[in-house]
Amino acid sequence: QIRLVESGGGLVQPGGSVRLSCTASGGSLNYHAVGWFRQAPGKEREGVSCMHPTAATTYYADSVKGRFTISRDNNKRTVYLQMNSLKPEDTAIYYCAADPVTYYTSSDYCRGVRDLEIWGQGILVTVSA
16 A cells, blocks of 8 residues: 655745655555645635646645646655645645656646545645744
């Protein structure tokens, strides 16, 4: 059974950058859709960025477009989220997720049309001076 573990979070100043990693064990993600989600205190979970397994389509929430980039390295079984120009409102627990059912679009995964099956435990990113 695939298990996901996030790393790379922490405290970062406004305007700064951080890269989150999500590494899979127990199997590969080569044929999985993957995504990053976040939940801030008192708010609902938000789909930040999702990627179809072929990487042919990628979705970004409007709030992060132009600042965040999702990528994957199948050889390392790792999915990344590069976050630049961070704002205090980006503060949240970030979760990575994966799904073996791949006939949905990247938008479908992030917008909740399809709930991804496999989730990491989450990692906190705090953007503060």
